[in-house]
Amino acid sequence: MNNAVNKRTFQPEDLIPGNRKPKKYKKNLLTSPGTLTYIGPDVELKTKIRKIVYNDQIFRDQPVKSLLDCSPETSGKKAVTWLDVDGIHETTLIAKIGKLYQLHPLLLEDVVNTEHKPKLEIYDSGHLFLTLKMLHVDSESPICISAEHVSFVLGTDYLLSFQEELSNDIFTPVLERLQASVGKTRRNGADYLLFALMDIVIDNYFIVLEKLGDSLDTVEDQVIRGTEELSLKELYSLKRELTMARRVIWPLRDMINQLIREDNPLINKDTIPYLRDLYDHAMQVLDTIDSYRELVASLADVHLSTISNRMNSVMKTLTIFSAVFMPLTFIVGVYGMNFDNMPELRMHYGYYYVWGLMIAVTIGLIFYFKSKKWM
Amino acid sequence: MNNAVNKRTFQPEDLIPGNRKPKKYKKNLLTSPGTLTYIGPDVELKTKIRKIVYNDQIFRDQPVKSLLDCSPETSGKKAVTWLDVDGIHETTLIAKIGKLYQLHPLLLEDVVNTEHKPKLEIYDSGHLFLTLKMLHVDSESPICISAEHVSFVLGTDYLLSFQEELSNDIFTPVLERLQASVGKTRRNGADYLLFALMDIVIDNYFIVLEKLGDSLDTVEDQVIRGTEELSLKELYSLKRELTMARRVIWPLRDMINQLIREDNPLINKDTIPYLRDLYDHAMQVLDTIDSYRELVASLADVHLSTISNRMNSVMKTLTIFSAVFMPLTFIVGVYGMNFDNMPELRMHYGYYYVWGLMIAVTIGLIFYFKSKKWM
Amino acid sequence: MNNAVNKRTFQPEDLIPGNRKPKKYKKNLLTSPGTLTYIGPDVELKTKIRKIVYNDQIFRDQPVKSLLDCSPETSGKKAVTWLDVDGIHETTLIAKIGKLYQLHPLLLEDVVNTEHKPKLEIYDSGHLFLTLKMLHVDSESPICISAEHVSFVLGTDYLLSFQEELSNDIFTPVLERLQASVGKTRRNGADYLLFALMDIVIDNYFIVLEKLGDSLDTVEDQVIRGTEELSLKELYSLKRELTMARRVIWPLRDMINQLIREDNPLINKDTIPYLRDLYDHAMQVLDTIDSYRELVASLADVHLSTISNRMNSVMKTLTIFSAVFMPLTFIVGVYGMNFDNMPELRMHYGYYYVWGLMIAVTIGLIFYFKSKKWM
Amino acid sequence: MNNAVNKRTFQPEDLIPGNRKPKKYKKNLLTSPGTLTYIGPDVELKTKIRKIVYNDQIFRDQPVKSLLDCSPETSGKKAVTWLDVDGIHETTLIAKIGKLYQLHPLLLEDVVNTEHKPKLEIYDSGHLFLTLKMLHVDSESPICISAEHVSFVLGTDYLLSFQEELSNDIFTPVLERLQASVGKTRRNGADYLLFALMDIVIDNYFIVLEKLGDSLDTVEDQVIRGTEELSLKELYSLKRELTMARRVIWPLRDMINQLIREDNPLINKDTIPYLRDLYDHAMQVLDTIDSYRELVASLADVHLSTISNRMNSVMKTLTIFSAVFMPLTFIVGVYGMNFDNMPELRMHYGYYYVWGLMIAVTIGLIFYFKSKKWM
Amino acid sequence: MNNAVNKRTFQPEDLIPGNRKPKKYKKNLLTSPGTLTYIGPDVELKTKIRKIVYNDQIFRDQPVKSLLDCSPETSGKKAVTWLDVDGIHETTLIAKIGKLYQLHPLLLEDVVNTEHKPKLEIYDSGHLFLTLKMLHVDSESPICISAEHVSFVLGTDYLLSFQEELSNDIFTPVLERLQASVGKTRRNGADYLLFALMDIVIDNYFIVLEKLGDSLDTVEDQVIRGTEELSLKELYSLKRELTMARRVIWPLRDMINQLIREDNPLINKDTIPYLRDLYDHAMQVLDTIDSYRELVASLADVHLSTISNRMNSVMKTLTIFSAVFMPLTFIVGVYGMNFDNMPELRMHYGYYYVWGLMIAVTIGLIFYFKSKKWM
DSSP states (O other): OHHHHTSOBOOGGGGSTTSSSOOSHHHHTTSOTTOOOOOSOOOOSOOEEEEEEEOSSOEEEEEOOSGGGGSOOOOSSOOEEEEEEEOOOOHHHHHHHHHHTTOOHHHHHHHHOTTOOOEEEEOTTSOEEEEEEEEEEEEETTEEEEEEEEEEEEOSSEEEEEESOSSSOTTHHHHHHHHHOSOHHHHSOHHHHHHHHHHHHHHHHHHHHHHHHHHHHHHHHHHHHTOOTTHHHHHHHHHHHHHHHHHHHHHHHHHHHHHHHSOOTTSOGGGHHHHHHHHHHHHHHHHHHHHHHHHHHHHHHHHHHHHHHHHHHHHHHHHHHHHHHHHHHHHHHHTTOOOSOOHHHHSTTHHHHHHHHHHHHHHHHHHHHHHTTOO | OHHHHTSOBOOGGGGSTTSSSOOSHHHHTTSOTTOOOOOSOOOOSOOEEEEEEEOSSOEEEEEOOSGGGGSOOOOSSOOEEEEEEEOOOOHHHHHHHHHHTTOOHHHHHHHHOTTOOOEEEEOTTSOEEEEEEEEEEEEETTEEEEEEEEEEEEOSSEEEEEESOSSSOTTHHHHHHHHHOOOHHHHSOHHHHHHHHHHHHHHHHHHHHHHHHHHHHHHHHHHHHTOOTTHHHHHHHHHHHHHHHHHHHHHHHHHHHHHHHSOOTTSOGGGHHHHHHHHHHHHHHHHHHHHHHHHHHHHHHHHHHHHHHHHHHHHHHHHHHHHHHHHHHHHHHHTTOOOSOOHHHHSTTHHHHHHHHHHHHHHHHHHHHHHTTOO | OHHHHTSOBOOGGGGSTTSSSOOSHHHHTTSOTTOOOOOSOOOOSOOEEEEEEEOSSOEEEEEOOSGGGGSOOOOSSOOEEEEEEEOOOOHHHHHHHHHHTTOOHHHHHHHHOTTOOOEEEEOTTSOEEEEEEEEEEEEETTEEEEEEEEEEEEOSSEEEEEESOSSSOTTHHHHHHHHHOOOHHHHSOHHHHHHHHHHHHHHHHHHHHHHHHHHHHHHHHHHHHTOOTTHHHHHHHHHHHHHHHHHHHHHHHHHHHHHHHSOOTTSOGGGHHHHHHHHHHHHHHHHHHHHHHHHHHHHHHHHHHHHHHHHHHHHHHHHHHHHHHHHHHHHHHHTTOOOSOOHHHHSTTHHHHHHHHHHHHHHHHHHHHHHTTOO | OHHHHTSOBOOGGGGSTTSSSOOSHHHHTTSOTTOOOOOSOOOOSOOEEEEEEEOSSOEEEEEOOSGGGGSOOOOSSOOEEEEEEEOOOOHHHHHHHHHHTTOOHHHHHHHHOTTOOOEEEEOTTSOEEEEEEEEEEEEETTEEEEEEEEEEEEOSSEEEEEESOSSSOTTHHHHHHHHHOSOHHHHSOHHHHHHHHHHHHHHHHHHHHHHHHHHHHHHHHHHHHTOOTTHHHHHHHHHHHHHHHHHHHHHHHHHHHHHHHSOOTTSOGGGHHHHHHHHHHHHHHHHHHHHHHHHHHHHHHHHHHHHHHHHHHHHHHHHHHHHHHHHHHHHHHHTTOOOSOOHHHHSTTHHHHHHHHHHHHHHHHHHHHHHTTOO | OHHHHTSOBOOGGGGSTTSSSOOSHHHHTTSOTTOOOOOSOOOOSOOEEEEEEEOSSOEEEEEOOSGGGGSOOOOSSOOEEEEEEEOOOOHHHHHHHHHHTTOOHHHHHHHHOTTOOOEEEEOTTSOEEEEEEEEEEEEETTEEEEEEEEEEEEOSSEEEEEESOSSSOTTHHHHHHHHHOSOHHHHSOHHHHHHHHHHHHHHHHHHHHHHHHHHHHHHHHHHHHTOOTTHHHHHHHHHHHHHHHHHHHHHHHHHHHHHHHSOOTTSOGGGHHHHHHHHHHHHHHHHHHHHHHHHHHHHHHHHHHHHHHHHHHHHHHHHHHHHHHHHHHHHHHHTTOOOSOOHHHHSTTHHHHHHHHHHHHHHHHHHHHHHTTOO
């Protein structure tokens, strides 16, 4: 699958050296800041660009062929231009688009730097830059999540969106909604479009959470039943994915809050309630992640004390066996001695007396261990 | 029991995959935001709506039959209208009520989203939205708490209340107080009614806490006595319920504080002291939860070191048995050898000398272990 | 002792279900807020009320017989009235006193709610309400602390004090100081009296701390010497008392700070330095509690690794015994076999050779274990 | 050494009950606030007072004989008066000095209260009170630090310094600098003198830290080499000293910051950079303490897992011995049986065959344990 | 390598006492504050100074021979002077340079104090002081990082940079960029140069992180495979280096933020976006360090439970061996007894019956342990 190559996943194979580190930064050292360097995995597919122009009356969706098609719409009627760039490895192309929209080179650096943390930056030149992470579940057991770098540039009447991944465009539902009917999305401006796309990303977090929850349930089940010892490694892989997800989602809280609070002319007042709703959803995601993290920690504790308990029961078994058979072996050893003068050996029922003694010792010890609740 | 089906409880069965996750969010993905989606368990009962109109003179309580009955009271005399909606699964009905009172679609989304965290939102359009969780104890051993989603919309002279559950209306005591006498509740406005209902919810937390405290006492008793190993799992189930309760109650702190601080025209000055009292009670609940959580953590530590201690005592028993019987078995082994020339075997009292030696060895070892305090 | 019944202590018996929970809240559920409900232990003694009127010239101390005596002093000369109410279980009495001084019903609710956390509330009606906890040491081994609910209402020229306990009035020293001489206390107003009473409460914390410190020293001694295994439970009972004390003292920090910061007409400027001193003392108490808590945590760690170390030494003993005697037992077993053709058995010094071999094996193993530092 | 008696050190002997508690507070209970009570160890030496008057031209250093000599300098020329009081157990003397400089009784209470935490207080009456702790290393193995209570009162042209200890005056270097040359210290005011003295105290912390670092290195070395089991107790004594030092140094951060931030007329603008430097040094001390604390925590972990590892290796040895010798002992036991009809016993090479069998079993088991990496 | 001597690294050898402590502070005690004291390792090489003067037209790079060459450029044309001082052990030289640029003695003290934490200070006299740490990887297994003390003084048209190390000048890339072309660096002022140099330092952190990441991967691999017990010490050495790196990088966050926020005339508005970018990179470094730290903590947990698991399996093996062979040894012991009257011994097939019994017992026990999942 070409797609899988393309993702920065945290799979068990990552445990083998050489995979999960901030990469290729050495290149960057001698270049002056603001030079675009794509540091994601090598990709061979071509960047796909789509330009959608719409308002409550018109709707035009055209695949972009030359760079000229990318330029901002300057026709008379007020319409929203959405330029959806799918693929960020062709840095020269990104640089050219950036020039068309007069974007700062440092902004473009953040668009192609797939290691960049989510952030929101408001530029004086009248646009707003926002980058976040789309999460995908790559495999379910052990769970493994990949993060896709997604960036937005919001202007007064345009929105640029950049996606790292080449296949399965996650913004399709919004596109369909735009196409389908003259709904809220069509009637509102570029800021509402930004909201709608962010909403898709956050809704997607719930799907990922559901998968994580399923994995957690499986592991929890194993831990409670105390079955295999495999569960420990799965527990820590779960913990790792949760930590990664939290790290990536946490900054959203502040970003959306900043969008709501700051009196930005790019954000329409009517969009604010929707952003507030988005904020609530982000909080709900974080809350669930935190409760999962706590659960993982509790499970690790339960697991450790299950091991201790089991060790305890192993030790008890050993002790009971030893304590019962050692005296018996000693007794039979006594009558295996070859002394010339051992009166018991000559007694007619000596052998049976010894059996009687041994049975008595055994019963006594068993009562003793029962009284100590070891059996 | 139809009722039990209806609750999102955290029972041991939840440990089996598939139960305790944010559900059915996938549906939501293609719908535009603001579309109402009920995500709780499937319910077949009909929504019950009750409309109560009262002031210090009048009191009318009427079950609502058609949607028209739900509309806000516009009669001349100043009275409070309380619309109590019992059941939130019929989203179309909720949407219609929302329209009557001009509520924002996103507000209604939060009314039916049973996974939503408690929050307070003040709308410019002159009403205030508040959602919180009612807690119920479903079973006592192992303790298991269910959370019911409750929402309020407060306007100048009306209060809408939405409850997730269909049976046992928790607001009955307030209704009876309204009915019974011309007390504080009747004389004051809709804001006091909101307070009275929230007060019921928080008073209810104390009952839940009492049950949790009982469970904790039982577990504590088991841990201190060091009896069964079952206690560990009960300990972690307790921890889980406490964490859940805390998560659900914690936001109340800020919500009530915001009601007190903000100079909202909907909140009468005379109601402020009562809200402050409510705040104190919420803090008391949280404080008790925190002390229970600390106790649970301490008990887990005590439990673990009890296990260690017990292992220690098992090991000592084993060591004493081995250390006493191994030398004895060796001695009797020596005289079980078949060498032709073993002078001791020919001695007349050889056998008795060996017994003497063995008794001496045993006494010596017992003294040694006594001196090491292993016995 | 009738007194002991009267206290909410945290004794080992509390570990048995049914004792240490927020109680009787169920009663409250149907009553409207502001209804006084005493939730402490049942008490049969009568409430004792004392009314002291003083300024730098006069001093009158009279036991109150009828409710009329409780009314605020309205005589011409400026004097401070101190009404000391000893016992808060007679809620109707409290309600009547409240009416005399025009206190809000919610304030009175906090006076009788013995579970209420320490808090400070400033009422617009010109008085200030403050509630805190007096700590008493009930038994010293295991340490067990009880908390007494104490409340103050400060007006311009009066101070009401409410104590939960019926016996040993803790305010006696202040009373004696008032009676004895025309000192600072007599010359200053009701605010200084409040300070003096709070000072008594906080000084008392030091006595409690000293007792806790003694207990801690005993336990520390046990842990370091590694003697009995009883220490663990005492350690956790200490931790519990420290946690309880901290919870009860912590809010004082903010309360006193608020008294200092806020420009309240009830608090004279000359009293501020004394309050600042009080603040320092409260901080010192909290600081000591925190260092004790850290010490308890460290001791628990030392205790656990002492157990591990001891287990280690038990295991070594077992291993040395087994490793020495197993080969020896095997050797004697070999020559206990009954084969017809075993040349060694026929050798004249065979028996002695075997002894030589066994001694060599033993010495070899002992050297081996010495080299491994197991002996 | 009389001096040692005089210090509140935290030595292993402190583990024995009765030493390290806030003391003699009981006395205080009946005295009204502001009464001076010295609570440090009993001291018999006399308080030494020194009065130094200087400016860039003059320098007078005189031992104070009568209380009159202590009075503030009121001569015409502008000079700084430094009154260095060495010994704070003579509370009446301190009270008299306090009167001369019109100090608040509560301030004096803090001067003699050797348990008081470091703090800064700015009095309206135009002086500034500051108390901190000088640290001394009393013994190096196990490390043990004592804290000396030092207080300063800064006026416009005077500085009072109070030291708990009677011997080795730590301020000598500053005195020598004053005496030696007309340097910065002589040219500047009382505020610079305060800085110079505080600088001495903080520089001294570095010496203490160096000693702590040495101790830590020794313990670390022991832990890493895994030698003796003594290291654990030294580790916890180190932790304790570090915690104590941190508690005592931490408040300095805020105190110096407050001196820098607040626009106090007592602090000259030129002194601010020096205070900022002091702040940096205090931060550096705290930073080092924190890194030491983290190291101690890590070492405790390493220590615990070293114990676990060692236990593991003990268990493996035991298991290998048992697993090898038990089958062998069983085999020789078989041929020690006395059945009439045991064909093997009659075989001519039976004995040798059995040896062959036993060697094969042993080799097999050794290979098995090698494959499991237990050897 | 002369260079290695020169670095304060944290190598395993540091575990031996005497290396890693704040040093030579004793010297400082009697000197007055502001006296320069170099406390790094002794260095014999001479300080290298380089003076570069440039603007968009000119570029002069001259090695400095006499102190006069160091003086600020006062020629008519507006140009940036960069004085790069390589070596800070010659304190008198540093003091002289400081005088030329009118720097405060305390600032110079921080330049030569190699133990000083990163900080930013803005002087009223119109320059800005900034010190940070360059990190170098000295050896890769076990990882060991050294910190180089780097300071900057930024004036309106000059930048002084001080480096602790004598060899491999880390600022070469910036110098080459300046030399090579008339790029951004040449066109902008001294503030941009400061940014470019800080950018080099932070880019370098990524290289160090990559090495740490490699080490972490190796250790993780060892832990997961559960191979050698060496991994524990490497884990803790990793933790230590991460803690050190964090401590050194953390203050950068605030420093850069302060540069951005404060309206400093030294910082050009066009440089702000670059500083913001720098801030993002610093955050990314800290974020990676934190995730590495969490990973190290998780690995320590995995390691500990791997040990527990292994111990468990060792114990099981021991128990199974003991439980199987003890009954067998007992049985053969029974028939090794020498009683005259033991009917079984006389039975013709007695020996075979006993073998049958022993096989039955063994199979029974194996089934029992299989049912307990111990095999």
